[in-house]
Amino acid sequence: MNDLRSAIEHLKNFKGQYIETDRPVDPIAELAGVYRYIGAGGTVMRPTRIGPAMTFNKVKGYPNSRVLVGMMASRERVSLLLGAPTRELGMQMGKAVKTIIPPVTIDEKDAPCQEEVHRADDPNFDLRKLLPAPTNTEEDARPYFCMGLVLGSDPDEESNTDVTIHRLCVQSRDELSIFFAPGRHIDAYRQKAEAAGKPLPISIDMGLDPAIHIGACFEAPTTPFGFDELCVAGGLRGKPVELVDCVTVKQKAIARAEIVIEGEVLPNVRVAEDQNTHTGYAMPEFPGYTGPANPSLPVIKVTAVTMRHNAILQTLVGPGEEHVNLAGIPTEASIYNAVELALPGLLQNVYSHSSGGGKFLAILQIEKRVAGDDGTARQAALIALAVYREVKNIILVDEDVDLFDSDDVLWAMQTRYQGDTGTIVVPGITGHVLDPSQIPEYSPAIHAKGSTCKTIFDCTVPFALKEHFKRAQFRELDPRPFAPELFDEQ
Known part of the structure; x- marks a missing residue:
């Protein structure tokens, strides 16, 4: 596997891990509402369950778009995607941190993510019409990109690069707001650029090899300031992640991404997250509650969107099991490595x-x-x-x-x-x-x-x-001959 499409093809070999539907779905509240019952899990309000990843092939209002949800919303599925035993995912990730392989840059002609280029200076450009960003609920501030991997670099030391997933709210035809939780490295880069009165060039990479998403969720001190988490994905796969120069900003993009949003975080510009709806809410977050809208967030000015032909927009249900695995498995790895060392x-x-x-x-x-x-x-x-x-x-x-x-x-x-x-x-x-x-x-x-x-x-x-x-000790034996139908399903 080296991209999202090869990961999907891999999952098709395993019963119950992946499904598609051609029934049209509204990205506003309906898509997440459907998947809540099928496979969201996590801290989502009951009833919910752990189920297959799901691609919606027909999205209302977006005839050329597909949306995938729940790719990593099952620990068993993450195991299949990363090639590690379900109960040892944290330990295997811990090894990957120690065996990193840095990314490499390839020529743009070899980068699938730039098969189509949509420039924001085109008067017909409108992010809201181009990509079917979903909302999780009726209360959401606006549509969100929930699986956008933001790639940014230190303005003073461009070799210091960070990739992390952030809350990205679609605010207008060419603007996103971005929420930084305290301590995020890209926010430190933004603050440096802002202090100099300069924008911070970034790419937002969506639809990726699952190893990239998991690797990006490591945090300090396991991945210190300046550490490029794409190196972890390289260690997991045993080969480097491929990057390509962006079309409109001085930054890199992940070459085999489905969709890349290029842009700049503007200095000294802030907007209210719910400025268009005034709901008072942002979106459902991982603890299971809908977070309040932030009154003052930095703004990303979009300069272009590049994508593969017939691109797949990847998303998640905010409080679902997918967040558990994205955040939790790197947490397990970090704790295991630190305690084992001491x-x-x-x-x-x-x-x-x-x-x-x-x-x-x-x-x-x-x-x-x-x-x-x-x-x-x-x-x-x-x-x-x-x-x-x-x-x-x-x-x-x-x-x-x-x-x-x-x-x-x-x-x-x-x-x-x-x-x-x-x-x-x-x-x-x-x-x-x-x-x-x-x-x-x-x-x-x-x-x-x-x-x-x-x-x-x-x-x-x-x-x-x-x-x-001492617990009661039962006889160790093979139960399969007594009820083969139960074990054949596993």
């Missing part, structure tokens, strides 16, 4: 739980070997909080607990946890501005929006009592 052999696995959108809740599976590991297990939790600042709660479990089975984790909490001795609270720590509880109005202990109390729940057995907490 405390070799202690941590068996990490799971960034779906209920936290892949960010807020981490389950750490620990194997205690000596009495001192009672304290070392908690040290591992502190390392996890340090290496990934958006984690809010950590649950520690023993090696005999299935960290991917929520019922088993809750069983450990009910039988191996005492609230007065097993709870460690760390108040007043930086969290995430999109957690609606992280505001001063919620708790007098919270001094500013995005500050939070972080909690460690130690649900592990004290080393000296391990024999007392």
